[in-house]
Amino acid sequence: MSSTTTNADELMKTRDKILLASLELFNEQGERNVTTNHIAAHLAISPGNLYYHFRNKSDIIYEIFQEYEKLVDYYLDIPDNRPLNLDDMTFYLESVFDGLWSYRFLHRDLENLLDRDQRLRTDYQRFTNRCLAAISRIFEKLADGGVLEPQPEALRAAMSLNVWLIVTNWMAFLKTAHAEKTSACMTLRELKQGIYQVLTLEIPYVMPAYREQVMELREKYRPMIPEQTGEPVDVVG
Amino acid sequence: MSSTTTNADELMKTRDKILLASLELFNEQGERNVTTNHIAAHLAISPGNLYYHFRNKSDIIYEIFQEYEKLVDYYLDIPDNRPLNLDDMTFYLESVFDGLWSYRFLHRDLENLLDRDQRLRTDYQRFTNRCLAAISRIFEKLADGGVLEPQPEALRAAMSLNVWLIVTNWMAFLKTAHAEKTSACMTLRELKQGIYQVLTLEIPYVMPAYREQVMELREKYRPMIPEQTGEPVDVVG
């Protein structure tokens, strides 16, 4: 799965360059602020050229979304022949936030995107449901592995939804919570502080044997937003 | 605090009519899809008239935000001379979601709004911090009231943030999860299913004496989204 490498000007086909440049610009400036003319100008190609390769802007977005979908589905392919352990959980969390970071524009103006493209809406809905199911399965398998207490299905579903809400909206929170007007000033590391929030959610369900480890893991992602979290603390180290 | 009443054509001043109509249209169609010309047309006044009362669109939005801020601050004025009980908690949850509903357009395209108006950005940031502090104080006072287990401050802060994320993004989730393209098709009742999600978060911290009551309360807000929550269930009754 080659993706998210930045400079491969001469080597790539125009079509792929368009997709890549669009993703970059969308992520940096928001889809709303990036026009097809901008994309073309950024690549030093003509608008006509761009529209030769894509019928319209929605098609570009849709194709990028499909890449994202594939990536996350790949990450969230839960093995069902064995229980999950703490390393698995860490991997899932890290992976999901990596994916979120690479395609972060998608979650920014999602509602408008879905309003303007029905395909995207139905696909995204299915995608959400797959993710929710995957999260729930992760909880289940973590319980099998003795990491978390086993929970009734209904509770797992509600918890999964909470995890989903936190994961998909942590970035938006960061952007709105930052005082700086430049919303580009966010790092992957900051984004991953969302893991701290997810782990906060899980704390009460962690089995005593793993409590200490989970708390240590969680501490690694501790946010350092001075205003609300009390004392700022060094992160990751 | 009079607000969100619909028809008061002859009685109101043009300025207030503009604010009210803007709020309505923004909520129904999204700020992005409502132009100043639309607002004027909706009120059967001229664009010039609108711009006589407001310098620009941002000023309209900013003023509406200030109303919202006032409303929520009013709701979240936590008494500090007594502990809180379950009724208090219900009131806070209901009130917050009511406010969210009345000004729901604000949380839809928030990032773009903040990008385009620095006043709004700083105000919103302070607002967020006030809300987080209020949520944390509610947890604290609920512990004082014996409803929740007492928690260390750091955990309360992280939990408050999770509650904030769930509350402010529940609506966006509903809109994206619904298959229908018309994002207007959402009801206050559906929105309040977010309370179910918030209560899910609190479950592990509820003191045994209140567990049953909280679970009953929670059941009243149970979502009935067929696809992912398993069996659809009748709500509120």
Added chain:
DNA sequence: GTATTATTAGAGTATATACTCTAGGGAGTC
């Protein structure tokens, strides 16, 4: 080489949108 196809340039268009500008009406005051 020639025919065909794939790709590209770049000027151009239709539409939208936030906002301006000028002119004037209506009500109160002297």
Added chain:
DNA sequence: GACTCCCTAGAGTATATACTCTAATAATAC
């Protein structure tokens, strides 16, 4: 009546943006 002040109308503008169209060039097939 004239002056003033608040309010309103409505045509108009500058700019942006998604997208089109034609013609030309490169690549490929035969």
